[in-house]
Amino acid sequence: MMCIRSKDGATLYTKQSDILQCWAEHFNSVLNQQSSFDHTVRNEIPQWPVSERLAEPPSLSEVQRAIKQLSNGKAPGADSIPAKVYKLGGIQLTLRRVDLFSLIWHEEEVPQDFKDASIIHLYKRKGDHACCDNHRGISLLSVAGKVLARVLLNRLTQHVDELGILPESQCGFCTGHGTTDMIFSARQMQEKCLEQYKDLYLIFTDLIKAFDSVNRLGLWAVVSRVGSLDKYVIIVQLLCSTVALRHPHSVLPVVQSRDAF
Secondary structure: OOOEEOOOOOOEEOOHHHHHHHHHHHHHHHHOOOOOOOHHHHHHOOOOOOOHHHHOOOOHHHHHHHHHOOOOOOOOOOOOOOHHHHHHOHHHHHHHHHHHHHHHHHHOOOOHHHHOEEEEEEEOOOOOOOOHHHEEEEEEEOHHHHHHHHHHHHHHHHHHHHHOOOOHHHHHHOOOOOHHHHHHHHHHHHHHHHHOOOOOOOOOOOOOOOOOOOOHHHHHHHHHHOOOOHHHHHHHHHHOOOEOEEEOOEEOOOEOOOOOO
């Protein structure tokens, strides 16, 4: 394992135990960003109609769709079962997944294997190689847990699209749209301004660790305001609850994770 500098950059760690501890402290700080949530803002969010569909146990068709959406060639979690196994497993394996998810739904208990993650750090190819901030952490999760997470995401996305909750500017999170639409719009504005000899000013805001700094309690409150029942919110919370993040060469301290989706 390569040498790693401490957070302040003053110490260079060379022992494996010190390096692992340094990585543990780094990912703990990244995945547990301190943030605040103003509960008065929750009352300003309109209460959308509640969807009973969100709280129902996953159906066979939903699980089949989620399995088809899995990407091939992705590294699996600690169980070493790739997505292709679930795709080629046939109807019998899919039915077993449905039974397991239904049990999770009724007992409100997610297996720890679904939440455990092995962290791989990838160098961003810029800056000091020994600095932890110049590496990107990738969490390898159980594919079975990803299937359940995909079912939950598909339901919420469909519910949001049907009610038109998200504005058009959030096309990256809407079905049938993507960030390429916004890039196209920006290029169109540039071309039109050039044709008309008009000045164009663009402002780009880069939020460092934006998703990691989201307040989880506030997130659950917002999800309930868009029409989610308590059952749906509980299952999502269980998937995002305390997990054991593992380094390929050792076990790191338990921290929070937001990589369920």
